[in-house]
Amino acid sequence: FCLSRGLGDVYKRQPSAPTIWAKDNEGNPIEIDTQVANRVIGISYRWMTIALMISALVSYVFAELNLIEAFFSIPFINWVLIGAQIGLVIWISRAIHSADINVLRGLMALYAATVGITLSFYTLIFTSESMVNVFFSTALLFGGCTAYGYFTKKNIQGWIGWLMPALIGIIIASVVNYFLQSDMITYIMSWIGVVVFAGLAAYDTHKILIMSSMAQTEDDEQRIGLMGALELYLDFINLFIMLLRPVSYTHLT
Numbered sequence: 001f002c003l004s005r006g007l008g009d010v011y012k013r014q015p016s017a018p019t020i021w022a023k024d025n026e027g028n029p030i031e032i033d034t035q036v037a038n039r040v041i042g043i044s045y046r047w048m049t050i051a052l053m054i055s056a057l058v059s060y061v062f063a064e065l066n067l068i069e070a071f072f073s074i075p076f077i078n079w080v081l082i083g084a085q086i087g088l089v090i091w092i093s094r095a096i097h098s099a100d101i102n103v104l105r106g107l108m109a110l111y112a113a114t115v116g117i118t119l120s121f122y123t124l125i126f127t128s129e130s131m132v133n134v135f136f137s138t139a140l141l142f143g144g145c146t147a148y149g150y151f152t153k154k155n156i157q158g159w160i161g162w163l164m165p166a167l168i169g170i171i172i173a174s175v176v177n178y179f180l181q182s183d184m185i186t187y188i189m190s191w192i193g194v195v196v197f198a199g200l201a202a203y204d205t206h207k208i209l210i211m212s213s214m215a216q217t218e219d220d221e222q223r224i225g226l227m228g229a230l231e232l233y234l235d236f237i238n239l240f241i242m243l244l245r246p247v248s249y250t251h252l253t
Contacts, residue, residue, distance in 0.1 A: 032213045036221065040212035041150070041205075043225025047105070048232045051112035055237070058116025063123040072121060085114050089230070096227050101219065104226055111230075115237060122244060131244070138240040145198045146232065149205030157210070159203045166196045186245055193242035201235040204228065 062068050071077065088111040092104060122131065149156065170193050177185045208228035215221045 032209060036215055037209050037212045040215060040221050040225045040228065041208055043222060044208055044228035044232055047108060047226055047229035048236065051108060051229065051233045052236065054109055054112040055116035055119060058113045059120040059123065062117060062120035068120050068124060071117065081114060081118060085111060085118075088114070089234075092230060093227070096223050101222050101226070104223070108226065108230060112233070119237075126244065134243050135240060138236065138243055141194075141198055141243075142201050142236050142239055145201040146205040149202035150209065152202075152206065156203055156206050159199055163196055163199050163203060166192065167200075170196060190242045190245035194239065197235050197239040197242060201232065201239065204231040204235055207231075 062071065088107055092107050092111070095107075096104065126134075170189055173185065173189050177189070208224070208231075211224045211228070212221070215224055
């Protein structure tokens, strides 16, 4: 929230005339209206913050009411929860241009709630102090990366060329390690994951600015901003989890 407010003040000081922010894949300059970029990035940060608050609230309620063990004792609930989360992300991504904007917001809130249930499980493993420390570390790292993605004059769209293969590698390694149960692999992949999701935070912020140049109406701005919020939310949550895992490894060691 503080980051969005702080960057919002910077946006207000930007000139209202179109400014060259980036270049497309062919190297052609893209002009982005700073007022439109202000509104779109504001929507993204606002809904990312709302989603994080929903996840934190749901996680807190599950922990306080001692619902975690009872919920996760339901057969196959982990797979149901994972399937629901993947399905919601796909649904939002495909419906972002066609569905009613309020429906999309509701799906975003529902997705954040399911993530909150997942995160509540971590309260059984870590102390509140550890989770708070990791959260603020995540916020600082995420804030620095997303600020870089906004302010940089470099074309960082090419980052996806190594970020996506690295992300796929992490997913494959996680599936393999599900059967191997190796703490060392988890530890190594976690730090690789920190680098990947930090890079994605900068890349996605930069992409939101570029996408804002495509907005022709207020509805376009809302949809681009909401999709950007989902991407930034995913970056933050995964960065948080990746930073939590080394804490777990150190504790077990």
